[in-house]
Amino acid sequence: MKVTQRNRLHRLPARGSHESGVIHSILDAAFLAHVGFQAHGQPFVIPTLYGRDGNTLYLHGSVASRMLKELGGGIQACVAVTVVDGLVLARSAFHHSMNYRSVVAFGTARPITERDRKVHALRVISDHLIAGRWDDVRAPNDKELKGTAVLEFALDEASAKIRSGPPKDEPKDYARTVWAGVIPLVMEPRSAIPDERLADGTHEPQYELPWRNESAATPSLMPSSAESKSA
């Protein structure tokens, strides 16, 4: 990953990385991005789903959405993805922190207009969220594809930040008898709620949620397996 004025790490660079493998593994451990852009002199931040294919992020939405229209015009954008791994309880208020993995990427989104590439991108987003779901459902028809805007965003200028591990307290504070440690946090699925109008003979499938990777909760800045997905 090239380091530019935009993705250079200012604060606590020891927590940061420009390695594509690290950046990709964090993006694969989440599914919600917050996309920032400036329009009419005002910054906007909009939450949206995404998928990753190699070094490209795909975003989608209604052709009527403000975000898709603005971004599709080729303006500068910033995509932030944050995985919260835990609350870090220190012995002083000041040293409380959060364990997290985050990616911030800068660049310009481009609309995808060719039918085949559009369908591919939508499938990547679907597979990112729920593996195998795409093959089970009705594919988008022409009208639906026309109503869906799809953007691609190259991960050329991005950086990752990771905080993990126990609290770091002031030497003097370790004598205090206040509890300190980490409360891990995990996004968990609950039992699925079937739609009331399921057709007779419908069975509940067991889908894998690829972003829900337990081992990803203890990442390193130099992962070995994180490169396994197309890098």
Added chain:
Amino acid sequence: MKVTQRNRLHRLPARGSHESGVIHSILDAAFLAHVGFQAHGQPFVIPTLYGRDGNTLYLHGSVASRMLKELGGGIQACVAVTVVDGLVLARSAFHHSMNYRSVVAFGTARPITERDRKVHALRVISDHLIAGRWDDVRAPNDKELKGTAVLEFALDEASAKIRSGPPKDEPKDYARTVWAGVIPLVMEPRSAIPDERLADGTHEPQYELPWRNESAATPSLMPSSAESKSA
């Protein structure tokens, strides 16, 4: 909540609200915000913790942080908070969706410099995350307060969006025998991990995590109890 050009709802206004009670209840059900701003011609989106006191959001960070420096200068900002409640599996790819509650707020952040107000704001952020923790730990000293920038952000121009409930499919697709429904998602704490250097005689407290409100997972656009916290 006043409705302006910025917080007017464009897309699917039936999912949206400008009610302060709705906006506050969503902000109280999360602890991570994504803050957007423009600096040097480039949009930035940075994840950060926050607390809410009435109609004010508090943000904090190191005085050295880029975000705090830029925002403290009085530039326009956008604060987005998103709670993911579930994945919505429809019978067609097109109608897949997400159940969520989100707030987008526009405005200008102002630095808090008075000592007492700064400590109050930090306590609000702490209480928002882990009730009672503030009273158990060492309070910030003068040096730590000097190193911490605290901003206040008035919730004057904000909007909420909520999607809840089952998938909505095309009439023809209900005959399909593909499973449809909702996979609820919840941010869950796991067993706390004690720091290795706890002082003898330290016991693990049972803190309430106020944002982890189970009843909040089934919100309505017209909540009755959501107004109970100072509105």
